[in-house]
């Protein structure tokens with residue numbers, strides 16, 4: 001390992017310890033909440049984004065690449081997209097987007113994931129950030145992986161957010177569920193359930209960085225009579241590589257039937 005990467009690992013570890021230390025001084029929460037206390041015994045890496053005041057823990061096999069979602073996080077941070085609203089995040093990973101939404105004033109967030117380590121990870125980060133009383137993290141099962149499988153039929157949200165897996169391929173291991181969505185089943189079931197879980201005129205905000213996925217999303221929206229919009233991004237899909245970063249922010253809006 002080179003000196004610079006050693007230094008960078010050391011700095012990140014230090015930031016993590018500092019986060020726990022300052023929480024222990026300033027938070028009404030049980031100060032030194034440890035991953036073991038919530039049932040996680042693997043390695044922890046410390047990562048940060050500008051949206052959040054403290055580093056987040058990343059557990060083994062849990063996805064981390066904030067380059068997927070800069071536009072979505074900016075919209076959450078700088079507009080009323082989620083303020084005062086009830087949010088559903090599908091596929092939460094470390095809890096990054098749900099935490100950003102709560103930090104930006106969402107009243108409550110339900111966050112789901114199929115990776116059991118991600119469920120623990122998001123709960124841990126929610127506690128670390130003092131957001132746990134407004135964050136509910138739920139485990140999706142491999143047997144029933146549809147987007148709303150663990151959302152009750154009558155549950156409604158003001159906004160649904162997701163940085164779903166982008167590539168139409170079969171995952172072979174739990175970490176690959178972060179990357180692959182075979183036959184775009186998660187995307188299709190997410191779209192199918194929007195009228196049941198959003199109010200008329202409600203919207204979903206989705207991050208994708210894959211041309212095939214975005215074109216599929218656009219055509220699946222058209223089939224269902226939803227409005228599809230690329231948010232503040234003038235990149236040409238036909239000139240982008242098949243997979244690209246940063247991810248593109250797509251807004252899906254339901255018809256307003258009122």
Ligand SMILES: C[S@@+](CC[C@H](N)C(=O)[O-])C[C@H]1O[C@@H](n2cnc3c(N)ncnc32)[C@H](O)[C@@H]1O
Pocket residue numbers: 063064065066068069090091092093094095096097112113114115118140145146147162163164165177178179186
């Ligand atoms: C690209 S990662 C995004 C994680 C996080 N939202 C972020 O932006 O850092 C996609 C996440 O979706 C989860 N996932 C994949 N299939 C899922 C499903 N059927 N239901 C819920 N979560 C799923 C993965 O485990 C992974 O954590």
